Amino acid sequence: MEFLRVGQFVNTHGIRGEVKIRLNTDFPEQRFAVGKQVWLQHPKLANKQALTIAGVRKHKSALLIRFQEWTNINQAEPFKGAGLFVPEEEVVSDEEDGFFFHQIIGCQVxxxxxxQIGRVKEILTLPANDVWVVSREGKGDLLLPYIEDxxxxxxxxxxxxxxxxMEGLE
Structure with a gap:
């Protein structure tokens, strides 16, 4: 089964096992709805681990999520930095843009x-607009705002x- 990355566990929040997730999806409402499952991938795990979303709320440009399987900070803490994935067959269609994050990451810019500028290595979902992080050989990363201009x-x-x-990009 193929999986798509939809987020990253960046930190714990409080003592009841709630975690802060940085988004890698255009569809956080569908991907992280209560009752949905996501798959945790971390070097400490031999296989991906399924987690069921018990609660979710917005927090700045991230989400705070509570999983049914974790009831305290000690259960969540060891998995900081883990990627969150969904099976590829759960792709949400995006008729407006016509592409998904996983199709953009790795593209030549x-x-x-x-x-030639470099390759897209990450997409940051920010309140104003998405920002595409472009890895450049011999230079620092370039941050491209996803705007028409x-x-x-x-x-x-x-x-x-x-x-x-455009002037000011570098």
């Missing part, structure tokens, strides 16, 4: 002039993102 074309088949270079 080029400018409208044809200059910057991202001009996304070709998921060819795995290429075309961007317009």
């Amino acid at each position: 080029v400018t409208t002039e044809g200059e 910057v991202i001009k074309e996304v070709d998921v088949k060819e795995r290429v993102v075309t961007m317009k270079w």
Whole structure:
């Protein structure tokens, strides 16, 4: 079974096992609804572990989630940094954009002039807009806001993102 990353466990919150999740999905309401299952992947686990969502609430640009399987901080603490996944067959369609986060990560980024910039390594979901983190060889990461003025074309088949270079991006 193939899995898609939908979030990352970044920290604990309180003593009752609630955790802070950084999102890697355009559909947090569907992915992290009460009663849904997500799969935890962490180096301390031989296999992915299923967790059932018991409670969820927004907290800044992240979510605070309580899992049925964890009732205190000591159960959650060892898994900080873990990825959260859902089975690929649970893909939520996105007719507006026509692509998903997992299709963008790894794409080559080029400018409208044809200059090679790097590869998308991560997508940050922020309140104003998503930011695509581009890994560049020999340079620091480039943060590209996902807005019309910057991202001009996304070709998921060819795995290429075309961007317009604007002053202040670097």
